Amino acid sequence: MTIKVLALCGSTRRDSLNRKLLEVAARGALDEDGEVTFISLADYQLPFYDGDFEQEYGVPEQVRELQGLLAECNALLIASPEYNGGYTALLKNAIDWISRPRKGGEPGVLLFAEKAAAVVSASPGPMGGIRSMLGMRSVLEKLGAMVIPQGFSLGAAHRAFAEDGNLVDGKAGTEVRSVGASLIRVARQLSRQ
Numbered sequence: 001m002t003i004k005v006l007a008l009c010g011s012t013r014r015d016s017l018n019r020k021l022l023e024v025a026a027r028g029a030l031d032e033d034g035e036v037t038f039i040s041l042a043d044y045q046l047p048f049y050d051g052d053f054e055q056e057y058g059v060p061e062q063v064r065e066l067q068g069l070l071a072e073c074n075a076l077l078i079a080s081p082e083y084n085g086g087y088t089a090l091l092k093n094a095i096d097w098i099s100r101p102r103k104g105g106e107p108g109v110l111l112f113a114e115k116a117a118a119v120v121s122a123s124p125g126p127m128g129g130i131r132s133m134l135g136m137r138s139v140l141e142k143l144g145a146m147v148i149p150q151g152f153s154l155g156a157a158h159r160a161f162a163e164d165g166n167l168v169d170g171k172a173g174t175e176v177r178s179v180g181a182s183l184i185r186v187a188r189q190l191s192r193q
């Protein structure tokens with residue numbers, strides 16, 4: 001069975017370091033014969049979640065699309081940038097919307113339940129986005145995702161990438177790829193159960 005991974009970055013910045021890191025991790029998933037779909041939240045202009053908005057206008061069509069994409073995948077790979085010690089509002093807002101009921105009324109949170117997930121994070125700072133990564137792991141765990149123990153927080157990320165998109169530090173590159181590879185192996189195990 002081919003494991004389908006949804007790869008998502010919490011930054012829509014053109015030269016996002018997290019997007020670059022996500023691509024390195026995704027190569028590890030491809031090494032394990034996973035299938036990776038990248039999405040950019042720039043393509044889903046979501047309003048900030050508001051209960052009154054939802055009651056008045058319903059769940060936006062873009063959220064329905066994201067829910068559909070999540071339903072089709074076996075694993076979730078997230079690159080979570082760090083803003084002021086936490087994950088970005090953009091990423092959390094998307095997750096909050098996705099967790100709302102689906103068209104048939106099924107809770108959106110079930111889209112995360114027992115789904116393999118991995119988180120990486122990059123920042124120009126010395127510790128990378130460790131706090132964001134840990135915070136995002138905790139959100140995903142709350143939603144019932146099986147967050148794999150492997151993750152990677154890339155420090156000094158503005159100096160870390162070579163022209164070809166690989167990490168200059170080969171050892172770090174191998175470790176980031178192994179996050180994607182482990183994600184596929186765990187998702188494969190879960191799909192057999």
Ligand SMILES: Cc1cc2nc3c(=O)[nH]c(=O)nc-3n(C[C@H](O)[C@H](O)[C@H](O)COP(=O)(O)O)c2cc1C
Pocket residue numbers: 011012013015016017018019081082083084085086122123124125128129
């Ligand atoms: C509002 C804001 C807050 C930030 N706070 C942190 C922080 O707490 N820790 C950190 O390591 N970097 C912080 N940064 C720097 C980001 O990690 C950096 O801009 C990074 O490149 C953002 O991710 P991206 O390259 O994927 O867009 C902050 C940046 C912004 C714009």
